[in-house]
Amino acid sequence: MGGNVYFGPTFEDTQAAAVHKIEAQMSLPVIVPVPEDAGGGYTHEKHKENARLIYNAGQLYTLTGKEKYADFAAGMMGAYADVYPGWGIHPARKEQSPGRMFWQNLNESWWLVHVSQAYGAVRDTLSDAQKDHIEQNLLRNMANFLSVESPETFDRIHNHGTWATAAVGMTGYAIGDRDYSEKALLGLDKSGESGFLKQLDELFSPDGYYHEGPYYQRYALMPFVLFARAVSQNEPERAIFRYRDGILEKAIYAVIHQNYAGLFFPINDAIKDKSIATTELLHGVSIAYELTGDPELLSIAEAQGKFALTPEGRAVSDALKSGKSKPFSYRSMRLTDGAQGDQGALDILRASRDPDGLAVVAKNTSQGLGHGHFDKLGILIYDAGREVLRDYGAARFLNVEAKYGGHYLPENNAYAKQTVAHNALVVDSRSHFNADVKTGNKNAPEPGAFEVSDDLIITSASIDTVYAGVSLSRTVAIVKDATFPEPIIIDLVKAHAGAAHSYDLPFHYNGHPVNTNLDVQADPVSRIPLGTDNGYQYLWKVAETDIVEGLSQVTWMLDRKFYTVTTLAPDDSKVVFFQIGANDPNFNLRNEPGFMLRATADRGVVFASVFEPHGEYNPVVEYTLNSYSRVSNVTHFNDGNVDFIRVATVDGDEIGLGVAEDMAPDMAHVITVDGREKSWIGPYHLFHSKSYRSGDR
């Protein structure tokens, strides 16, 4: 352990910045505006800023012992206690669960989580009159509003409920009134049927996955870990961090694993530039480090570049400075979904431990409630630190008031959630579950085997409830073989159906098209929308062409590399190129490109694709290497319940991937491929190339 020299930011930088900011404020008048604006507006941001100041002042008092910080926090809390009782429901109240200081209750909980911690920190410095004023008029008043006066939020098993219970429970500890913390832990009726413990039981899967996905997991994590720390400090006998086999620690690790190049996987409603440096995860990492002492967490802290303004944050910084950091072990993993782990799974396939290496996210999760997207069995692909096959994320400009008040835009439901906005199969141009959240919530995919070996990382999933009469399955694998200089991805999408349907498989590629086997020409003088509903109305039709001899091959360039997807599809398939942005009068959408394989078939369909990162474009030294795909053909063989995908290369080599429907690990399978028998045991098998077997490379 130890020995790395650390030159990065330190806790002292974080603390100095907080001191600088507080000191600048201390000479200024305290401004507590009357609530007026929605998210992103002046009063909204001002109250948030004040909470951060109060919180930081409280922490600085704890960290330095200087009373001026305690006085500053007390003064600001007093100013709020002066006016809070007079505030009714916020004038810009959000549809449901409005707040008083903020347009929504959720922000009010966030505020109280921060301020209650500051109050706990400085309470001992206050006069009885100050205590009484702040506790009665601000803290109890607000805690009552968030609990007994907002039961629909407080008792809800949902991240808003977690924020509310954390705010109320932490206030209880801060003012020494256990009634609040009991209600927070066990629900308003203290039965345990709701409240924080029930949320711990139900909101995370046994692997620590949060059913709304990483964007909300990251957000939900903060009240979980902060309240848990308060429980641990005030009622250590509850052993809250060991609750449910250490579920909070698992949740913190799970959210870390769900990032690529520092940004969370943008599945479901997600703001795409949300990074692991988010404040919530500063606390998550520092508290997890206190629990585990895991040196790999220090490399995450180093990447965050900032520290929680807490003693735990200081401890993380000290450990970094003493050279204890180790690289975080990014790895392929299955995160089961659902409280019992039986509601599908998020499968993360990483070609290596390199956080910027090739990675695939297979979204075989449950719907994820109201923020879920209709993208069953969808995939995302990353490479070289970038999105290669991307997810739109949420249609929302968070906190940008001019953009629909910072709310989710109408295009979020109408486009971003729809199936066609994802790299997922669309049947009959309709979104999964007809875009009905309730139906979606009831039906999760069935995960198949997840296997990780040196040369094959592979997963499958299937679902037959997305469309009536159509069952879908997808197998996706990272394959390493010497005939390809870099790992490639094999992607097998299948639909079984008893009747004729149309099938669209979109690929939302990131980059600039440079090459294709298709005889495709973008329409030079006209653009029309690709459809009228299910999200298609937001896609400009750019070009349509027939595939060539059953094969579509498209190469694009991104940054310094090339990516080719070669897809085997039914002979009469079309390839449709599109661009996002039709029916968008208010310039709300990003104009990103994509293309889709489009087939009509009587009894189901198979799309077998190879994604191939290749080559190098170097504009600095001016050379280009391997800008052409190595894939010459993709062939699919099926024999009952066994599939075989053969990938042939331009120099006459080939690899094969066998996939069995029966996932039993000891089951033997055999299939005849061009007259030769291919046999294996277990659900998957990679048949290597001659190059690999001869050790050519």
Add this chain to the structure above:
Amino acid sequence: MGGNVYFGPTFEDTQAAAVHKIEAQMSLPVIVPVPEDAGGGYTHEKHKENARLIYNAGQLYTLTGKEKYADFAAGMMGAYADVYPGWGIHPARKEQSPGRMFWQNLNESWWLVHVSQAYGAVRDTLSDAQKDHIEQNLLRNMANFLSVESPETFDRIHNHGTWATAAVGMTGYAIGDRDYSEKALLGLDKSGESGFLKQLDELFSPDGYYHEGPYYQRYALMPFVLFARAVSQNEPERAIFRYRDGILEKAIYAVIHQNYAGLFFPINDAIKDKSIATTELLHGVSIAYELTGDPELLSIAEAQGKFALTPEGRAVSDALKSGKSKPFSYRSMRLTDGAQGDQGALDILRASRDPDGLAVVAKNTSQGLGHGHFDKLGILIYDAGREVLRDYGAARFLNVEAKYGGHYLPENNAYAKQTVAHNALVVDSRSHFNADVKTGNKNAPEPGAFEVSDDLIITSASIDTVYAGVSLSRTVAIVKDATFPEPIIIDLVKAHAGAAHSYDLPFHYNGHPVNTNLDVQADPVSRIPLGTDNGYQYLWKVAETDIVEGLSQVTWMLDRKFYTVTTLAPDDSKVVFFQIGANDPNFNLRNEPGFMLRATADRGVVFASVFEPHGEYNPVVEYTLNSYSRVSNVTHFNDGNVDFIRVATVDGDEIGLGVAEDMAPDMAHVITVDGREKSWIGPYHLFHSKSYRSGDR
């Protein structure tokens, strides 16, 4: 001097990488393919790679004294000498000036520049038979081909000519035949009417600006500095680095100043991802450092992160390690254009020394020959490390064979060079000079005064030869005043005409529109091209709307900030939003957005704009500040030869900018603005706000 601790890459890293690469090659057979492919193809890249290996082997021999490197270089050169005499003109010969090893003569010069240096380095280790073979069959053969057999290139005052003269001259020194170097310095007839010295006289302006712009300047620089170093070593009496008042040193500094965030200004034909780490500038910086010892060059070397594999490169690295580096003094400057400095100028306006701060490039240069664009008085704006108002650069995928063989695409002439592809005024929907290069080359803008003070950085230029009967002028200024938290830009575009014309002023913004005063709706279901020629045919018409009370205000978001451009235009102007990509069947263009002010006027037009960087969008900590513009109005006053622009803010403050047509520094001017006289002396004056004068901020 000294004292900075340096942890960056070192020369030893560069050398170790070269050793690693060479050693890996030394056990492999030498492959010298028969010339076949165009740029980006296999044989093209292989010959380039071989030249780099030969060059590096020669340098490593010099640096380490290990004979194995000399032997390796000699072996490869011998292999080339075996086959070169048998090669005729390249089968994929480019339109003009074909090569034999490469499709164009230019690449052949590049190859010989490298290989001749290696030969010079290892010559003493060779047997007479080896020398004879390599000199006769390779070096002299190639040098003859590039000189007497290609007089149209060799004697041309052009960067291709510089590459050819450098290759031939350096070969002359390497083999000890001064006839070659004399011809290289003075032209084939040794009269001095052509050749390297004449190129030094004519290709750079007195300020070291290269008339084709920084992209080609960077490229042209390499043969200039390498040949000059060879001249200096072999004929020190020529004092080549003092030639023309040290023009080469000026040229190196000029090219460094022409970058933003590490990337060269993409004016004229330019690949936009070309950075200061380009190999040419590694040599440029190391040679300039040897000449000057300027510690500011070391910070450029540090940003480059790599070193020339030469003793000079090692010296730069050693100086960095000893802590001598100082930040490079980026500053506002005028770089005159033309051999005599009378062909316009490139004006660089920087709000601060921060290389990532607000900057404006005013392109008031000459045409720049065949790679020039028709964008007289065009501007580019940068802020926060990003392009804010951008230039398309060249339509070309350099070295990507699948994209038109890596050549300039047809869309380069048809779109990228056209005026509408730039932030420049278009009259009657026609490009400047009717897109005729010859006419363009004959007519440069007339620069006005260029002034830099603490709160005002400003330049003007005018030209009356772009359109018959229309004279154009533009004044652009960075203004600092306390009523704006950040510097803003004021941009005054004027046309004088005796007849009715239409005027389009495009702004190619980078980002996502979030707010506007316009009642604008993008057409939801249709796109048609904006025109049929002059580049308009490549623009989809996205929306068209009337301006509101003579004012157009559009705010967009880019990364973490907001940018608003508020433009005063004639009352009946339209604003047309567009997106690049119409008439692009082969997906050759990037689909970037823009909008243009569009007016028709009888006797000229005025567009007065304010560009305002503002606010902060922070998705990590989730807040947004100042997302709305502070500009409430822009008003223009004119009195004969004097203009006044008044910018009013939302809180009732205002600033004013006075601009006189007469650029004499001591001339007094007065103009009546809403009944009040505004007077000043000299071409420009900034009238500050009340906030500024009261020291409010």
